[in-house]
Amino acid sequence: MSAVIQERQDTLPQPRPAAAAPAAAPQQPCLKGSALALGTLALSLATFMNVLDTSIANVAIPSIAGDLGVSPDQGTWVITSFAVANAISMPLTGWLTRRIGQVRLFAASTLLFVLASFLCGLAPSIGMLVAFRALQGLVAGPMIPLSQSLLLASYPKAKAGVALTVWSMTTLVAPVVGPVLGGWITDNYSWPWIFYINVPIGIAAVVVTWAIYRRRETPTARLPIDKVGLGLLVLWVGAMQILLDKGKNLDWFNSPVIVTLAIIAVVGFVVFLVWELTDKHPIVDLSLFRRRNFSVSTVSMLVGYGLYFGNVVLLPLWLQQYMGYTATLAGVVLAPVGVLAILLMPFVGRNLTRIDPRWIVTSSFLIFGLVMFMRSWFNTQADIATLLVPTVIQGAALATFFVPLLTLGFSGLPGERIPAASGLMNFARITAGSFATSITTTLWDRRATLHHEQLVEHLTSSNAAMTQALAQLHAGGFTSQQGYALLNNLVDNQAYMLSANDIFYVSGFLFVILAGLVWLARPSKTGGGAGKEAAAGAH
Numbered sequence: 001m002s003a004v005i006q007e008r009q010d011t012l013p014q015p016r017p018a019a020a021a022p023a024a025a026p027q028q029p030c031l032k033g034s035a036l037a038l039g040t041l042a043l044s045l046a047t048f049m050n051v052l053d054t055s056i057a058n059v060a061i062p063s064i065a066g067d068l069g070v071s072p073d074q075g076t077w078v079i080t081s082f083a084v085a086n087a088i089s090m091p092l093t094g095w096l097t098r099r100i101g102q103v104r105l106f107a108a109s110t111l112l113f114v115l116a117s118f119l120c121g122l123a124p125s126i127g128m129l130v131a132f133r134a135l136q137g138l139v140a141g142p143m144i145p146l147s148q149s150l151l152l153a154s155y156p157k158a159k160a161g162v163a164l165t166v167w168s169m170t171t172l173v174a175p176v177v178g179p180v181l182g183g184w185i186t187d188n189y190s191w192p193w194i195f196y197i198n199v200p201i202g203i204a205a206v207v208v209t210w211a212i213y214r215r216r217e218t219p220t221a222r223l224p225i226d227k228v229g230l231g232l233l234v235l236w237v238g239a240m241q242i243l244l245d246k247g248k249n250l251d252w253f254n255s256p257v258i259v260t261l262a263i264i265a266v267v268g269f270v271v272f273l274v275w276e277l278t279d280k281h282p283i284v285d286l287s288l289f290r291r292r293n294f295s296v297s298t299v300s301m302l303v304g305y306g307l308y309f310g311n312v313v314l315l316p317l318w319l320q321q322y323m324g325y326t327a328t329l330a331g332v333v334l335a336p337v338g339v340l341a342i343l344l345m346p347f348v349g350r351n352l353t354r355i356d357p358r359w360i361v362t363s364s365f366l367i368f369g370l371v372m373f374m375r376s377w378f379n380t381q382a383d384i385a386t387l388l389v390p391t392v393i394q395g396a397a398l399a400t401f402f403v404p405l406l407t408l409g410f411s412g413l414p415g416e417r418i419p420a421a422s423g424l425m426n427f428a429r430i431t432a433g434s435f436a437t438s439i440t441t442t443l444w445d446r447r448a449t450l451h452h453e454q455l456v457e458h459l460t461s462s463n464a465a466m467t468q469a470l471a472q473l474h475a476g477g478f479t480s481q482q483g484y485a486l487l488n489n490l491v492d493n494q495a496y497m498l499s500a501n502d503i504f505y506v507s508g509f510l511f512v513i514l515a516g517l518v519w520l521a522r523p524s525k526t527g528g529g530a531g532k533e534a535a536a537g538a539h
Helices: 001-011 035-051 058-068 077-099 102-122 126-139 142-153 157-188 198-216 227-246 256-278 285-288 292-320 325-336 336-350 358-377 384-400 403-408 415-461 461-475 478-519 528-536
Strands: none
Touching: 035 102, 035 157, 035 198, 058 077, 058 126, 058 157, 058 292, 077 102, 077 126, 077 142, 077 227, 077 358, 077 403, 077 415, 102 126, 102 198, 102 256, 142 198, 142 325, 157 325, 227 256, 227 415, 256 285, 285 292, 285 415, 292 325, 292 358, 292 403, 292 478, 325 384, 336 384, 336 403, 358 384, 358 403, 358 478, 403 415, 415 478
């Protein structure tokens, strides 16, 4: 193998001569006064719109599925298609920035995001909606990294922390507003409006950003791109996502389609690894995994965020389908997660250089575990106060999760490698969220089927209880057929509740394991710059 890799390296095209590189960008003066305020507002609005779209659709999935005539499981493709496309496009941000320029790329990405949002609202079928959501995710990739870099360039270095605090608050508020706003729009208008609201926000953000930043464009150059690596990335990630989405309906590995997708995903992933490790201009810098702290942090981010996001998708589905909640009320249950997150975020930022990040991340995973264990005791009689308590507590876990974990992962990295590390960790996070959505909904249905069978066996083994229940229903005016249907509905409600409890419990257990995993990392060597870069890559 080493001989093959060496031969591959020897035959690679040589880098372009230095003459092709752009001249160093002149240092831009910081913005002041109204220009600074408006620039910060415009960039924050674009970020808000982008992050909002990762959560606003969650509570609308049952309505979307019902209107378009598909199952709620198929409705979750609206979430996964956006996440997969977004993850695939993110590694291209650096290359596109050098080719197009930061300001032009940001403006183009935001305008295309607005167009894709409008098309999502017009979609007449689930296939078209998924396609437009994939387009939306594809063009959204550069928006968040570029909003960070443009914002940091607008402030003096001494106030970089202020800029990042404002930016971080935006990314925390959006997931809070998303479920409530999405639920309210779905209940009072119709689900397409959760996409139409992006149009005025996006246009306003582009107009203001272009007016302020167009004379602060970065230099461009013609640079090589790893086309093979990008193609392999699209191949294996796409095959894996389709496998997870279609597996349940096609009976998993009893289907030749699923077997074929599994082979494509595995072979594509292996070839992708070999190619990226030996290419001179890899689209994903996998050599970063040679650093222990980066490896531990990325694995922790991948598993932790996957568990969190999978449960964020599961909870509103359960509440709306089996607890009788409206989309608005389901959003209200999810919204308080941002309260403690917003209150604790400044404290975490101030103490990152004083406290070992491993302790902060450990507390995050243990709080996540506590929240999941609390939810594993939910039952069909749970009132809204019972549902809200774990959600509020979970805000503390979010505040102590992203930035400390990124700080730990970037510890010891030279400054020029931090953008690549940030992109790779964000790719892992977004991909994990997409995969977790499909895995969680599939496990929820499979466990519910098992619990349904066990509950029915228990009922039929106790004929006296069954006979008494049917007699009471008959006395209430129900026919025998209606009585059996009602009992089956009650059994379904209990089965899906027990299945959700299983997933919550296992998630809590895995979070406890993650709390131990993070201690495989070495103590962080965090300086002020590292902390700022970590914060910049937090979302």
